[in-house]
Amino acid sequence: METIARTKIVDVLKSEAFGTKVNVKGWVRTRRGSKQVNFIALNDGSTINNVQIVVDIEKFGEDYLKPITTGACINVNGILVESQGQGQKGEIQATEIEIYGTADPATYPLQKKGHSLEFLREIAHLRPRTNTFGAVFRIRHHMAIAIHQFFHDRGFFYFHTPIITASDCEGAGQMFQVTTMDLNQIPRTEDGSVDFSEDFFGKQASLTVSGQLEGELAAMALGAIYTFGPTFRAENSNTPRHLSEFWMIEPEVAFNEIEENMQLAEDFIKYCIQWALDNCMEDIQFLNNMFDKGLIDRLHFVLKENFIRLTYTEGVKILEEAVANGRKFEFPIFWGADLASEHERYLVEEHFKCPVILTDYPKEIKSFYMKQNDDDKTVRAMDVLFPKIGEIIGGSQREEDLDKLARRAQEMGVPAKDIWWYLDTRRFGTAPHSGFGLGFERLLLFVTGMANIRDVIPFPRTPNNADF
Ligand code: 4AD
Ligand code: MG
Numbered sequence: 001m002e003t004i005a006r007t008k009i010v011d012v013l014k015s016e017a018f019g020t021k022v023n024v025k026g027w028v029r030t031r032r033g034s035k036q037v038n039f040i041a042l043n044d045g046s047t048i049n050n051v052q053i054v055v056d057i058e059k060f061g062e063d064y065l066k067p068i069t070t071g072a073c074i075n076v077n078g079i080l081v082e083s084q085g086q087g088q089k090g091e092i093q094a095t096e097i098e099i100y101g102t103a104d105p106a107t108y109p110l111q112k113k114g115h116s117l118e119f120l121r122e123i124a125h126l127r128p129r130t131n132t133f134g135a136v137f138r139i140r141h142h143m144a145i146a147i148h149q150f151f152h153d154r155g156f157f158y159f160h161t162p163i164i165t166a167s168d169c170e171g172a173g174q175m176f177q178v179t180t181m182d183l184n185q186i187p188r189t190e191d192g193s194v195d196f197s198e199d200f201f202g203k204q205a206s207l208t209v210s211g212q213l214e215g216e217l218a219a220m221a222l223g224a225i226y227t228f229g230p231t232f233r234a235e236n237s238n239t240p241r242h243l244s245e246f247w248m249i250e251p252e253v254a255f256n257e258i259e260e261n262m263q264l265a266e267d268f269i270k271y272c273i274q275w276a277l278d279n280c281m282e283d284i285q286f287l288n289n290m291f292d293k294g295l296i297d298r299l300h301f302v303l304k305e306n307f308i309r310l311t312y313t314e315g316v317k318i319l320e321e322a323v324a325n326g327r328k329f330e331f332p333i334f335w336g337a338d339l340a341s342e343h344e345r346y347l348v349e350e351h352f353k354c355p356v357i358l359t360d361y362p363k364e365i366k367s368f369y370m371k372q373n374d375d376d377k378t379v380r381a382m383d384v385l386f387p388k389i390g391e392i393i394g395g396s397q398r399e400e401d402l403d404k405l406a407r408r409a410q411e412m413g414v415p416a417k418d419i420w421w422y423l424d425t426r427r428f429g430t431a432p433h434s435g436f437g438l439g440f441e442r443l444l445l446f447v448t449g450m451a452n453i454r455d456v457i458p459f460p461r462t463p464n465n466a467d468f
Contacts, residue, residue, distance in 0.1 A: 001096045004077055010046035013088055015080060022080050022092060024051060025100070027129060028072045030112055031065070033057075038065060040094075042076065045128075048135055048282050052091040053078065060097065070111055071103030071129070117455055124459055124468045132290065135283035136448050136456055139276060143444060144228070146275035147249055150268055151226045156251060159218040159225040161211030166203050167422070169213045170367050171414050174235045175206035176244075207232035210437060212250050213369070213422050216398060219252035219433055220425045226251040228440075236463050240452040241341065241390065243441060245461040252435035258371075258380045258397040261434035262357050265384050265393050266307050268438070269355075273299050276447045284447070292449030298387060299447065307355040307384065312339075315358050318351055319343055338365045339383075341390035348385045356385045368412040369422075370396040372404055382436065389446055395436020402426035 004023035007015070012024055026044030033039050036057055041050035053076055055065065068074060078092035085091070105111065109123050110130065120127040127133045148158065164178050180200040181187065187198040196204045211227040218225040231248040251264065276284060277299060288295040319333045331340040339358075347356050360373060361381040370379035384393035399405040405426055406416060416423065444456035454460040459468045 001075070001098055002077055008046040009042065009044045009049070009051045012051050012080065012090060012092070013047065013049055015090060018080055018082050018090060020080055021077065021095075023075070023077050024053075024092065025075045026051075026073070028068055028070055028074060028103075030070060031068050040068060040074075042074070043129075043134070045134055048131055048138075048286050049088070052083065052085065052088065053094050053097075054081075054091055055094045055097070060094075064097075067099055067102040068097070069103060069105050069108075071108040073100040073103075074098065075100055117450075117452065121454055121460070128458070131286060133455075135280075135286050136444070136450060137458060138283050139280045139448055140444055140456065142276065142279045143272055143440070143447060146272045146279075147226075147228060147440075149275075150271045151224075151251065154224070156224040156226050156253075157218070157222045159215060159222070159227055161208070161214040161218075161227050161229065163208050163230060164201075164205055165208045166201065166205050167213060167418050168206070168414070169208070169210040169369075171409075171412050172209070172235075172367075174233050175209055176232050176234050178205045178207060209233055210248065210250065212252065212435060212437065213419070215250050215252040215435060216369075216422070216433065217425055219254045219435070220429065220431065223255075224251070224253045238463055239341075240454075241442065241445070243453055243457060243460055243462060246453075246457070247440035248437045249440060250435060250437045252433065254431050254433045256397075256434040257432055258359060258382060258434060261395055261397060261436060262307075262309060262359070262382055265357070265382070265395065265436050265438075266355075269384070269392070269443070270303055272443060273303055273447060277303075280447075287449050291451070295449035298449075302355055302386075302446075305354045307357050308352045309357045309359065311360040312358050312362065312378070312381075313360065315339070315343075315347055315356075318347060322346060322351070336362050336364065344383075344385040344390040345387070348387050348390075355387070358383050358385060363408075366396070368409045368414050369398050369405065371399045372408065384436075386442075386446055388451075389442050392442045392446065393436050393438045395434065397432065397434040400426060400430045400432050402430065 004021055006023045006025055009024055012022060026042040029041040029043050029050050031038055031040045038055040038057060040053040042053050043050045075098040076094055077096040078094040080090045081093050083089060083091045110126055128137055168175055187195040189195045215225055215227050227250045230245055232245055316335050329342050333343055359382045360378040363379045366379050366381045370381050372379055380397040382395050383391050386392040406423060441453050441456050445453055448456055450456050
């Protein structure tokens with residue numbers, strides 16, 4: 001075969017260099033045609049669009065073309081010619097075709113017909129080859145770039161917090177343990193409890209539920225930082241919005257109070273959505289047509305609205321009024337209750353019809369590190385609530401007073417001996433500061449319009465599922 005430098009299909013489809021030789025490589029989506037001529041739709045992942053390869057059957061021979069079925073991988077030399085068909089500029093008249101790999105139609109699971117998202121989850125190793133997951137994972141990439149660009153442009157530093165940790169940041173205890181102990185022969189202390197001093201780290205260790213505490217240490221030195229990494233939660237919630245392993249972005253900013261924190265969160269999400277519209281429109285358009293006809297409108301809508309800001313107390317009042325007027329919820333609503341996703345979505349989708357930032361939650365339902373309000377009942381928390389998603393961001397102003405922080409940690413069962421280093425930030429040069437965490441996959445749910453969080457991460461981890 002003649003050696004011609006490969007062109008990605010995304011570039012071939014933009015090219016108007018008709019009459020020139022090109023090389024493309026990719027996976028066959030379909031091959032169809034007549035006795036004289038075949039049309040191969042070829043995709044290489046660089047774009048959702050396929051390039052059409054026109055094949056003169058006589059030139060290659062029926063037998064040679066036979067293994068070129070859906071899923072096969074081929075290497076094609078040809079002449080770029082102006083397309084006769086609609087919607088694309090060019091197509092390739094094949095001069096040489098090398099078959100890299102066949103895909104036996106009897107066993108290749110991704111045939112032409114549409115597959116359910118549930119079925120595709122069972123073949124997560126192959127689903128990136130579908131239009132849907134190609135689109136989702138390209139968008140996922142672009143969103144990661146957007147996030148780094150947003151913070152970089154604003155002088156934030158990307159700070160790497162540990163994945164293995166000995167502290168439970170959220171104080172909720174839903175952590176995956178990390179151990180090298182032989183589970184059949186667990187070393188025990190004299191009183192019978194597990195002797196973690198014998199374990200790898202000489203103490204009990206887990207996978208992190210949040211990089212925030214370490215992020216705060218960095219903010220108290222670098223001024224403004226963000227983390228962006230994997231996060232683990234062993235909560236047994238089998239919902240379309242929870243993963244056991246997800247990615248979280250956590251900015252932390254010295255001298256920011258809650259208002260500035262809210263503004264940062266709003267600017268941040270809008271920036272990401274604008275970036276998606278600017279850089280991923282073909283993929284978004286596909287998902288809009290395929291799954292969610294309201295997707296593009298919803299993205300534009302969020303961009304132009306100012307997020308409604310109100311307190312938890314005001315929010316609960318609205319929900320209680322709704323109940324009084326006959327609105328039914330699965331979970332009870334009263335001051336002090338943790339809001340369920342149905343409550344959050346009622347506020348966003350039915351009451352305000354706009355993203356909402358709820359602040360000043362009861363201290364009992366929030367983490368020990370949040371700044372305590374003077375009312376002694378609420379803390380300076382903020383949750384950003386989104387249509388279709390519910391909570392997309394959780395954050396707060398942090399308690400900067402050492403005594404108040406230490407007392408609250410103790411009350412909530414977080415041992416001071418585990419977080420002495422965190423308390424040191426309040427001991428030495430403490431300052432007001434704030435931050436939040438955005439669930440990357442929740443953002444992706446919103447931007448792609450997908451309904452299940454398992455479909456926006458390549459290899460989802462959920463209770464009873466760690467395949468691939
Ligand atoms: O509200 P969360 O638990 O807040 C924290 O972890 C803080 N330390 C953040 C901070 O202030 N730096 O989690 C933050 C966000 C949620 O709003 C949600 O978007 C996402 O992380 N999230 C999950 N996403 C997928 N699966 C799960 N199990 C998630 N739990 C939280
Ligand atoms: Mg939260």
